[in-house]
Amino acid sequence: MTYEAKLGGFADHIAQGGKVEAEDWMPDDYRRGVLKFIEMHANSEIMGALPERECLPMAPTLRRKMSLAAKIQDEVGHAQLLYRVAEDLGKSRDAMYQDLVNGRSKFHNVFHYPVFHWGDVAIIGWLIDGAALVTQAALLDSSYAPYTRVLKRICSEEQLHLRHGEHITMELASGTQAQRDMFQDALNRWWLPIIHFFGPKSNVAKDLLLRWKVKTRTNEDLRQEFLDRYVPKVLELGFSFPTPVPTRAESGQWLIKDEDIDWDPLDAIKRNEGPETERRLTTRRDIYQGHRWVREVLAEPAVHAA
Amino acid sequence: MDVYEVFRRSGHKDPFEHCGSVIASDSEMALLMAKECFLRRREGQHLWVARRTDIHSFKDESLLEIAADKSYRFPEAYRDVVAKREKARARAREVGAAAGESNR
Amino acid sequence: MSDSLIxxxxxxxxxxxxxxxxxxxxxxxxxxxxxxxxxxSIAQDEIGHAAGYFGILGTLTGDDPDHIALGRAPEDYRNAVLCERANGEWAYTLARHWLYDTADDLRLEVLESSAHEELAQLATKMRREERYHLIHADAWIKRVAHGPVEGRTRLEGGLSRAFGEAIGLFEPFEREDDAIKEGWLPTASSELRRRFIDRASASLDELGLPTEVRAGVDEAAEFVASSSGDLIASGEEPPGQGTRSTGGGGRRGVHSDDFRQLWDDMTRTYREHPGATW
Structure with a gap:
């Protein structure tokens, strides 16, 4: 069979809603595209552990200390699931890790920002995880089947995280003025990054991942779903949004004007020049490279003492 | 001859599930046997066999139990979020009213 | 009656x-x-165990367990210095994890027959989790000890740093004599210390690790109060002048600089918002 014939068959298979397994034939640009996408998702889970990890030592109760630890543990677990799926597409975890710590690959914009206090935990756990869940749930029907299988578990854990984040938020919202101020302060800092999280308007004609049905919905569609779902929930708690301020359209939808969105910070992050990019990557690089010996130990089967 | 454990999956979205075992001299024969024994009514679209001796488990499976309270890992622990939401809304109204008062 | 239990x-x-x-x-x-x-998971287990102990403590003192955990002044914490040391690299963490869980297993074993029923039950429950901690720690220590030379060398370094201070886990706590008399702690710290040194030493010998990793341990040492009030082990120089640390002091609230930073982080949110609920 010629390459063109195989490609045609693959395209038909995808068009009819067919799924792809790691061992199936796939065009190189499909493999590359899926790998890059899942690798970035995996990177984001492991880098996403860090902002919350920075808040973990200051947890205000024993139970929050354990539940936040468990929540971050889940995120690391998601990285484990995703790196395994990505590895089966032909790139080793070590290669992906080297690319990550040396700034050659990417991770989601929201994990390039600093955290200051417990209000950040509320925002990350509720609104950022809420945003992530909207985007991840949209991938459950992706054409790449191994990805969808791990996403099932990831999404169900994210549901739990969302509850956990909302739980923390509600406690702050019904607490002292200082606690309410913590949430508002965090919201002021995180709102624009959350809007950036969905990315600019998708170019449907050019987006290979949409064409191959790896992704099934556009960025603007996902952002709209997020706004409609969460803006009213934040407002009813008596908090307010900074720029870009969402406004209610006659249709009932919550809209953000494109001209209100400053994209410069996102562009800087795409160059790996976010406020915390360098520090977090350096820490991870130092620990990773300083512990090569650990991976060497694990690479050898146990020798049992005589 | 070895025991081969048999796993099948009905579609791409599901995990493989164990469905039985066969005794065979190699994996080729194990697959052929398993196909008709376990998938002859379209019970699955994917089939795996694995030699039983290649499957490992803890000798003492009580290790897998969760001994102490880990309720915070489960959704049930956050059910009271509904009541907390109500409390937060009430607090927001209280704060809003106070703000309105001071603006007058 | 309950001061020694507290x-x-x-x-x-x-x-x-x-x-x-x-x-x-x-x-x-x-x-x-x-x-x-x-x-x-191991970290979560340990914090959960703290919550268990503080839960019982709260019933005795009337304090909220979170207040016990996060609302005390630094000098009121009674943990052994070993526990507060900065993580450093993985080899030190591993050495400490193994030493601590070995020690904790011995401690929980005797607490299972504490005269305080609730404590005895808690010890039984915790020991089930500790069993996994020990399997985990043993598997790692074995692999590293028998693995490539770099890991083995680092493990030896980690053990050398941690072993001496692990002895501080058995520094007698305040009113220990009363606690033994009442049966809250059925076996004295000095006896537990002996068992710990025997068990850990035998394991390290079995792994073929050099005896130098135990250089910080003085098996004959007794913790006694020095003239300054700090606890030191007899037969050794006071801390700062001597050659090695016995890891003592923690049980009387004397901590290292590492603790100060930890305390500051750990109690910050709680401290800055008195009376808030979370």
Whole structure:
């Protein structure tokens, strides 16, 4: 069979809603595209552990200390699931890790920002995880089947995280003025990054991942779903949004004007020049490279003492 | 001859599930046997066999139990979020009213 | 009647809380992803054990367990210095994890027959989790000890740093004599210390690790109060002048600089918002 014939068959298979397994034939640009996408998702889970990890030592109760630890543990677990799926597409975890710590690959914009206090935990756990869940749930029907299988578990854990984040938020919202101020302060800092999280308007004609049905919905569609779902929930708690301020359209939808969105910070992050990019990557690089010996130990089967 | 454990999956979205075992001299024969024994009514679209001796488990499976309270890992622990939401809304109204008062 | 019980529970709970806090600092950074997940569970277990001890303590003192955990002044914490040391690299963490869980197993074994029924039951429950901690720690120590030379060398370094201070886990706590008389702690710290040194030494010998890793341990040492009030082991120089640390002091609230930073982070949110609920 010629390459063109195989490609045609693959395209038909995808068009009819067919799924792809790691061992199936796939065009190189499909493999590359899926790998890059899942690798970035995996990177984001492991880098996403860090902002919350920075808040973990200051947890205000024993139970929050354990539940936040468990929540971050889940995120690391998601990285484990995703790196395994990505590895089966032909790139080793070590290669992906080297690319990550040396700034050659990417991770989601929201994990390039600093955290200051417990209000950040509320925002990350509720609104950022809420945003992530909207985007991840949209991938459950992706054409790449191994990805969808791990996403099932990831999404169900994210549901739990969302509850956990909302739980923390509600406690702050019904607490002292200082606690309410913590949430508002965090919201002021995180709102624009959350809007950036969905990315600019998708170019449907050019987006290979949409064409191959790896992704099934556009960025603007996902952002709209997020706004409609969460803006009213934040407002009813008596908090307010900074720029870009969402406004209610006659249709009932919550809209953000494109001209209100400053994209410069996102562009800087795409160059790996976010406020915390360098520090977090350096820490991870130092620990990773300083512990090569650990991976060497694990690479050898146990020798049992005589 | 070895025991081969048999796993099948009905579609791409599901995990493989164990469905039985066969005794065979190699994996080729194990697959052929398993196909008709376990998938002859379209019970699955994917089939795996694995030699039983290649499957490992803890000798003492009580290790897998969760001994102490880990309720915070489960959704049930956050059910009271509904009541907390109500409390937060009430607090927001209280704060809003106070703000309105001071603006007058 | 309960002062000695309070003192015992404070020491036990603080060890677990502070070590759990340190362990949890690896979250997201452990040198291997699967191990990151595994070690987080161990951290959560230790913090959970602290919550267990503080729960009983709270019924005696009327204090909220979170207040006990996060609302005390630094000098009121009674954890052994070993638990508060900064994580350093994985080899030190591993050495401490193994030494601590070996010690804790011996301690829980005797607490299972404490005269305080609730404490005895808690010890039984915790020991089930500790069993996994020990399997985990043993598997790692064995692999590293028998593995490539770099790991083995680092492990020896970690053990050398941690072993001497692990003895501080058996520094007598305040009113220990009363606690023994009442049966809250059925076996004295000095006897537990002997058992610990025997068991850990035998394991290290079995792994073929050099005896130098135990250089910090003075098997004959007794913790006695020095003229300055600090606890030192007899037959040794006072801390600062001597050659090695016995890891003592923690049970009387004398901590290292590492603790100060930890305390500051750990209690910040709680301290800055008195009376708030979370």
């Amino acid at each position: 003192s015992l529970l404070t020491a036990l709970g603080d060890d677990e809380l502070i070590l759990g806090h340190r362990h949890s600092e690896w979250t997201g950074f452990a040198p291997h992803i699967e191990e990151d997940v595994a070690f987080s």
